[in-house]
Amino acid sequence: MRRDVSGWGRFPRIEAEVARPRDEASLRDLLGRGPVIARGNGRSYGDSAAQPKGTVDMRGFARMLEFDATTGVLTAEAGVILGDVIAAFLPRGWFPPVTPGTKFVTLGGMIAADVHGKNHRRDGSFGRHLAWVDVMGPDGTVTRAAPGDELFAMTVGGMGLTGVILRCAVRLMPVTTGWIRQEMHVTPDLDAAMQVFEAAQSQYAVAWFDCLGRGASLGRSLVMLGDHAAVADLPAARQARPFEVPLRRRKSVPLDVPGGALNRHTIRAFNAVYHAANARKAGASLVDWDRYFYPLDAVQDWNRIYGRKGFAQYQVVLPLASARAGLAALLDTIAKAGQGSFLAVLKRLGPQDSRLSFPMEGYTLALDFPARASALALLDRLDRITLDHGGRYYLAKDARVSAETLHRADPRVPDFRAARVAQNMAGFASAQSERLGL
Amino acid sequence: MSRQVTLLGARSDIALACAHEFAAAGDLVTLAARRAETLTADARDIELRHGGTVTLREFDALAPDHAEFVAGADLPDVVICAVGLLGDQTSDERDAAAASAVFRTNFEGPALALAAYANAMEARGSGVIVGISSVAGDRGRATNYIYGSAKAGFTAYLSGLRNRLAKTGVHVVTVKPGFVATQMTEHLDLPDKLTAQPAEIGRAVKTAVERRKDVIYVRGVWRLIMGIIRAIPERVFKKLSI
Secondary structure (H helix, E strand, O other): OEEEEOOOOOOOOEEEEEEOOOOHHHHHHHOOOOOEEEEOOOOOOOOOOOOOOOEEEHHHOOOEEEEEOOOOEEEEEOOOEHHHHHHHHHHHOEEOOOOOOOOOOEHHHHHHOOOOOOOHHHHOOHHHHEEEEEEEOOOOOEEEEOOOOHHHHHHOOOOOOOOEEEEEEEEOEEOOOOEEEEEEEEEOOHHHHHHHHHHOOOOEEEEEEOOOOOHHHOOOEEEEEEEEOOHHHOOHHHHOOOOOOOOOOOEEOOOOOOHHHOOHHHHHHHHHHHHHHHHOOOEEEEEEHHHHHOHHHHEEOHHHHHOOOOEEEEEEEEEHHHHHHHHHHHHHHHHHHOOOOOOEEEEEEOOOOOOOOOOOOEEEEEEEEEOOHHHHHHHHHHHHHHHHOOOEEOOOOOOOOOHHHHHHHOOHHHHHHHHHHHOOOOOEOOHHHHHHOO | OOOEEEEEOOOOHHHHHHHHHHHHOOOEEEEEEOOHHHHHHHHHHHHHHHOOOOEEEEOOOOOOOOHHHHHOOOOOOEEEEOOOOOOOHHHHOOOHHHHHHHHHHHHHHHHHHHHHHHHHHHHHOOEEEEEEOOHHHHOOOOOOHHHHHHHHHHHHHHHHHHHHHOOOOEEEEEEEOOEEOOHHHOOOOOOHHHEEOHHHHHHHHHHHHHOOOOEEEOOOHHHHHHHHHHHOOHHHHOOOOO
């Protein structure tokens, strides 16, 4: 059936033929007739999971298949939602080894984008925790790929372009509570924030910073370090039920916010309030897993605050050596343009060697911009700074980069493309891969 | 205390959503369907997510006699019948065998299966019977009256059963989902605001069982819509295309 499909950013919108198979036979029937791409829960931001001629909604494959309570290995179908994994296994003492900033992603999407979390420096990306992946290839045969296999290396981070991810086995991480010991550092500028990252010994680290502040408040940051709490860290009243956390009321955005409502003034005001509210929480505190990892999940459809035209997220990683200079140049350009972004997020990534995955050692910056002409023009200027500093793009967030920019930024792209062609995988194609020549 | 809940027509998305909902509350679930062994992965999924053990039973809604099926296992506390077949109105109008299958699958089979449960539960003096009917049964319309008339029969049957059993301790719930995003409706272009997800039906059914509701519309707006549709005089209604 033809439907309008878009990513979480609601930009661009693509009219696509969407099918929702329930079993391997009906999935196989969809292959070989034209380009197809698998789609999970639609949480990539741009056009990664849309193909006008054949978008395959994989949420019909959403069963958990097996769990080994001694090793923590969960076998599940690709359409299983991460939040359901947490709901099922956190009460038994297991947590995802890597999680992105929303729990409403599918396991298949997490593999395709090889997502990272706030613990990349210590624990790597999601792909590092997989025992195997089942992939349906162009001729409909299913191959089990494990670390060391060419297909595994290409599929993890391969944006669904190697075949349809059907199932996986992932090693969950043992935890003893549902709480995080958070240590909040309030830093006056980017240098101080980076010093906190470099000195951090914690499992998790993430910073929110203000990219619209003026003068001394430019780059002021809240750096949040975190570790899984032990039972002894909890207040006595919670120790008997260490996995229970307070219920969160879900709020929603009932309407698209009118286009002009987000401007430099309202965002500057929001950032000031957010900063002040959180700076009071400086120091140590206990935060439950849901509030710590998924603060935005509490607001259903928060993507509507950017209005009907949607928004574009700009996420790049800059290598360690040029990160300081590159980040400063990016922030300076954004501040001068007065094009605000809520929640500019900074993370420190560790080394990673992979075929197309996003992470490399350095700093990653993520910013949201409304999808209007002035902001998109600013992003083109940011591209030049990213290229000058050896930066790389996160395809799961991208909706607008040019093929030329991507190929200059990421020398792995032509090799990946050539390997796809050589292995007859070119029939798996998204609007994004066609735009970027992947 | 955990309840025993049996789902008839368990392959349907609505039945599976109900199974998850009850299993999450600690209830013991039995999935009954044709080719029950093909539900093994779904049963395992329910066990992994919610704990407990799920039982599979071979069940054919069109079998001539259901008393034997009912006697073949412990009588559950709750039985939910989600057996249904949408059919294709246009071709079924000229295909008696296909229309008969729609009538039998939506009315005769479910009614006779629940009759067997009703008799056993009446003898025990307790139990809840849930029939998944449809708003399509509220008034016959040109676009779906074969399915709709069978559901109308099923709705009337449930109403009569509720009346008969009212003083016996056995409760009967009629569920009238509007549009639901399921396998059955996948090929239809349904309006988002009127279309429920199967999980919503699951939650609504569990609440209805616990609060001993008689008739529920899953999205409240459907009560209003069907109220209006029922109120239109036949002289006018027959000329409308809705």
